Amino acid sequence: MDPVQRIPRYTLMFRTMIKRMAPGDPQRAKLVEANDIASKIAQAETDEETKRASVMYCLGATVDGFPPGLISNSRRFIDCIDAQEVPDTILSPSASGTAPDTLHCSFFLFDDKLMIVKRPGNGEKGARALSGLDQLEKVMKGGLRPKKSGMSCKGIVDITEVAVTDVGGAGTTPVVSCVDSA
Amino acid sequence: MTDSSAIQDIINELVSTERSYVKRLRILKSDYADPLRTFARNKETYILPAYEAKTLFGNVDSLLPVNEAFLADLEKMVAADGFQTVGHVGDVVLRHFKDLRGFEQYKQYYVKREEAQLIFEREMSKRSSQFASFVDVSVLWTIALDQVFMTVS
Numbered sequence: 001m002d003p004v005q006r007i008p009r010y011t012l013m014f015r016t017m018i019k020r021m022a023p024g025d026p027q028r029a030k031l032v033e034a035n036d037i038a039s040k041i042a043q044a045e046t047d048e049e050t051k052r053a054s055v056m057y058c059l060g061a062t063v064d065g066f067p068p069g070l071i072s073n074s075r076r077f078i079d080c081i082d083a084q085e086v087p088d089t090i091l092s093p094s095a096s097g098t099a100p101d102t103l104h105c106s107f108f109l110f111d112d113k114l115m116i117v118k119r120p121g122n123g124e125k126g127a128r129a130l131s132g133l134d135q136l137e138k139v140m141k142g143g144l145r146p147k148k149s150g151m152s153c154k155g156i157v158d159i160t161e162v163a164v165t166d167v168g169g170a171g172t173t174p175v176v177s178c179v180d181s182a
Numbered sequence: 183m184t185d186s187s188a189i190q191d192i193i194n195e196l197v198s199t200e201r202s203y204v205k206r207l208r209i210l211k212s213d214y215a216d217p218l219r220t221f222a223r224n225k226e227t228y229i230l231p232a233y234e235a236k237t238l239f240g241n242v243d244s245l246l247p248v249n250e251a252f253l254a255d256l257e258k259m260v261a262a263d264g265f266q267t268v269g270h271v272g273d274v275v276l277r278h279f280k281d282l283r284g285f286e287q288y289k290q291y292y293v294k295r296e297e298a299q300l301i302f303e304r305e306m307s308k309r310s311s312q313f314a315s316f317v318d319v320s321v322l323w324t325i326a327l328d329q330v331f332m333t334v335s
Contacts, residue, residue, distance in 0.1 A: 003242070017192050017271065020188040027270045033276055041288050045292040
């Protein structure tokens with residue numbers, strides 16, 4: 001039933017035919033070409049697995065204190081976003097006008113967890129660049145080794161514990177709050 | 183020299199497995215994907231939430247026409263004088279894999295597959311799950327047997 005098995009089955013049949021054909025048979029060359037295309041399509045499935053493993057490899061190498069327990073082949077990385085942590089006071093209108101110290105952080109969203117990391121400096125570089133996720137293809141091919149970036153893990157929360165609040169008003173950004181279980 | 187009788191055996195295998203594969207894809211779409219996605223649109227009728235219903239079946243709607251077109255040409259090929267209309271096996275296979283690029287749709291299917299599998303397992307394991315009752319046990323049994331045969335053949 002699973003369509004995933006159909007393409008490898010084609011390549012098996014194509015290869016068997018190729019083996020039984022005379023080298024000069026014009027049909028043989030066509031099957032060889034079709035088999036190459038089919039193999040590449042089947043390879044796309046393996047690429048997905050490699051990609052998942054590479055994301056975890058990048059995060060483990062670039063985020064200080066990244067919990068090894070977070071690495072699992074059933075956990076899927078969805079996306080990351082850069083944010084600023086603001087003191088509670090800024091949320092109340094009376095505090096507007098003051099310049100609070102902001103903490104540059106980023107959220108890494110997985111299908112079951114949310115990881116909060118602190119970014120180095122004044123947040124000049126985004127988490128995607130710091131972690132090497134912006135060059136994942138290169139990492140997958142072994143052309144780039146992700147290294148320490150100055151990011152550090154500040155906590156992991158279950159996504160069911162995360163609340164996103166829209167504080168209202170035009171142009172305001174949603175506020176993410178959560179119970180830190182780390 | 184080309185071993186014509188061996189080639190003919192594999193062509194027969196390709197055509198017969200393609201027939202049953204297309205049949206199963208149609209059942210997957212008409213008996214499972216379509217009803218579950220339609221039910222999901224309405225709170226009163228849903229068996230699976232809309233996102234789960236959509237993800238579970240990936241782009242099966244895009245796969246079906248690809249394999250239907252491939253099967254149609256394979257059938258023409260094995261019919262009398264078929265070689266004159268669609269050519270030989272290499273011609274037919276290369277047309278569908280290269281010129282029509284239909285099988286590229288499978289890449290998209292792979293991307294969502296793992297998530298689909300997790301949804302399937304989660305929904306099936308829920309006690310008193312409507313989804314589990316919806317999935318006909320006999321159909322699952324057929325799939326399981328089918329996979330066994332695929333592995334040994």
